[in-house]
Amino acid sequence: MNLKILTLNEYSLIDFVNFVNKVFQDYTVPVNWNVVNFEMDVRENSISLEDSFIFLRDTKPVGFIVNSIRHERARIDAMGVVKEERGTGTASFILEHSTNYLKWKGIQTISLEVITKDSRAYRFYEKHGFRERRKLHLLVNKNVKSKDIYFRSIKVEPRYIYTLSLNLQLSGRKPNWQREPVTLLLANGRYNHVRLITDKTEGYLVWGKNEDNTTYIVDLGTKDKEKWDEIAKVAIAFLRNETNCKIISATSVPEDDPMYTALVENGFESLLIQSEMHKKLQ
Numbered sequence: 001m002n003l004k005i006l007t008l009n010e011y012s013l014i015d016f017v018n019f020v021n022k023v024f025q026d027y028t029v030p031v032n033w034n035v036v037n038f039e040m041d042v043r044e045n046s047i048s049l050e051d052s053f054i055f056l057r058d059t060k061p062v063g064f065i066v067n068s069i070r071h072e073r074a075r076i077d078a079m080g081v082v083k084e085e086r087g088t089g090t091a092s093f094i095l096e097h098s099t100n101y102l103k104w105k106g107i108q109t110i111s112l113e114v115i116t117k118d119s120r121a122y123r124f125y126e127k128h129g130f131r132e133r134r135k136l137h138l139l140v141n142k143n144v145k146s147k148d149i150y151f152r153s154i155k156v157e158p159r160y161i162y163t164l165s166l167n168l169q170l171s172g173r174k175p176n177w178q179r180e181p182v183t184l185l186l187a188n189g190r191y192n193h194v195r196l197i198t199d200k201t202e203g204y205l206v207w208g209k210n211e212d213n214t215t216y217i218v219d220l221g222t223k224d225k226e227k228w229d230e231i232a233k234v235a236i237a238f239l240r241n242e243t244n245c246k247i248i249s250a251t252s253v254p255e256d257d258p259m260y261t262a263l264v265e266n267g268f269e270s271l272l273i274q275s276e277m278h279k280k281l282q
Ligand SMILES: CC(C)(COP(=O)(O)OP(=O)(O)OC[C@H]1O[C@@H](n2cnc3c(N)ncnc32)[C@H](O)[C@@H]1OP(=O)(O)O)[C@@H](O)C(=O)NCCC(=O)NCCS
Pocket: 023, 024, 027, 077, 078, 079, 080, 081, 082, 085, 086, 087, 088, 089, 090, 091, 092, 114, 119, 120, 121, 123, 124, 127
């Protein structure tokens, strides 16, 4: 395949972001990266520009793959080819190039998330040896009501939440990449962090607000296994008091995570399902 391969740190970031938006123009969910939110994603999700690639035919970009790396694990943050290159083997070439490179670097596993209903992308990854491990849900509560619950909230530093979420992970929680303790730490400054205290339990909430006043939960946690429902109730009440929001969402929540059950039991519905897929390299 006669393609020129550049790493992303050898390419103009603004041209790259515009190119990604072009590739995803006809995608099921809107993708609208700009340099600022892309750079935040780079930091938060451990995207490695030197281990990510853009592919050019002559001087024209035709495809890309963005890789995140944490120790011996990699994650494909995004990949794609322009419309004219779909079904031609270009995407397979890109994925194989990247996989061989990651294997050579000593990476043991690659993960990714794909919209389950996007059968083209799903089959593409399956064809290349990726297997579904679990489903992730975009959960939305469209009718947030104010509730009279007694609780206290204290603003805290990301490092405090990091320690709590690390303890949860050590005691068996299996967060997805975007909710791993280190992700919460690296997102420093992007979200709000609070400790929530009731007379029955204590936990934490990481949250953010969109420009349209919709509010989102990044992560929730409590060390009491039986108190996830309680902490979800308090988190919703806190967000309602704080932002007066009517809608709260939480993206990519793994179905086997206690946060999933707690949110569903508190009025959240699943609006989009992704499959978390994995491939072992060594
Ligand atoms: C996803 C993507 C990288 C796959 O590359 P591709 O060149 O289109 O992949 P292939 O042509 O090998 O197609 C993959 C499989 O889906 C099948 N397929 C093709 N068109 C399809 C369609 N419209 N619906 C369902 N399946 C389809 C193909 O037959 C193939 O299976 P097969 O090899 O067993 O026959 C490419 O389509 C793309 O860039 N899409 C836009 C961005 C994107 O969705 N990225 C992935 C999410 S991050």
